[in-house]
Amino acid sequence: MNLDHVFLCGNPALDFAATLRARRSTRFEMFASPDRLDAWYLESGIVDAVTPSREADVEQAVAVREAVYELVTARLAGETYDKTALAVMNNAARRSPVTPQLTPTGRWSDATPEQALSTVARHAVELLSGPDVPLMKECGNPECTRVYIDRSRGMRRQWCGMESCGNRLKAAAYRARRKQVEEPAAH
Template structure:
């Protein structure tokens, strides 16, 4: 089961390496089947694209390139050349196919088409006004980056249901402990 707290698919995809700063981060798309599941659960595709090991390696490589350019954008630094080249190369690919039929819209495609959508979204966001909305989750253990669309731009966590609740619960427990002493 994948999580989608970031407000945009490319940032949710970057977050598929959980606890990135830990000694042993958790690789969410650890298999071609898990990558297929991510594309379906994200709503990008209605059917699994049929990932194989090579497609998984390409996806992980894109994810790391997206992480590098996002981290640089957050830090207001120059975008890393190699990562930028990879994002731009994949953004030039064909997007997921969308068709309208009697039963509504359908979305199908290959892994490379899904990756093109993610790379293109990153180009649009990081290269536009929304780049100013990038934030990193304030929970020290979390490395999710999200777009802060909140009123006042004061959102602190990638998701209130996870990180926000953990931070607030820890602060509550700390206050209770200090009151007892």
């Protein structure tokens, strides 16, 4: 599986929740080490620099990620929020967030892992209480568990991304149609 962090979901909290890939099958953990967590914070644009994470920061990030995923999927299903998941996310959001600074060369944000995680949790709070809730969808690929914001015309997007899931499913559907056409001819 690809180790690159992917940002297809349209919101940092959803991209964060998607760092445990293929939840229904092989489950692939993107935060396998503190440096992978730091890489996500940097690549996501949450921070420009982050103090190196420790294993405890990874454990905390995974707990918040799972809480965010649980809350997002509950919201999609129209179910009530799990109290434990709410507490985990809200406790992270209560901490000091990343504070951007203006420098002679532009905006710069230097943070601790706790500040970066708080910022992600705050994105989740804003998402789940904001106007984008009706735009949230789960990817149409049954193996994929990413939830994304569908801003497409007519809200007709079916996959988290064409490269990651759309092309794979379209190719599989094409092969299935070809097989159906070829089988009757073989009789």
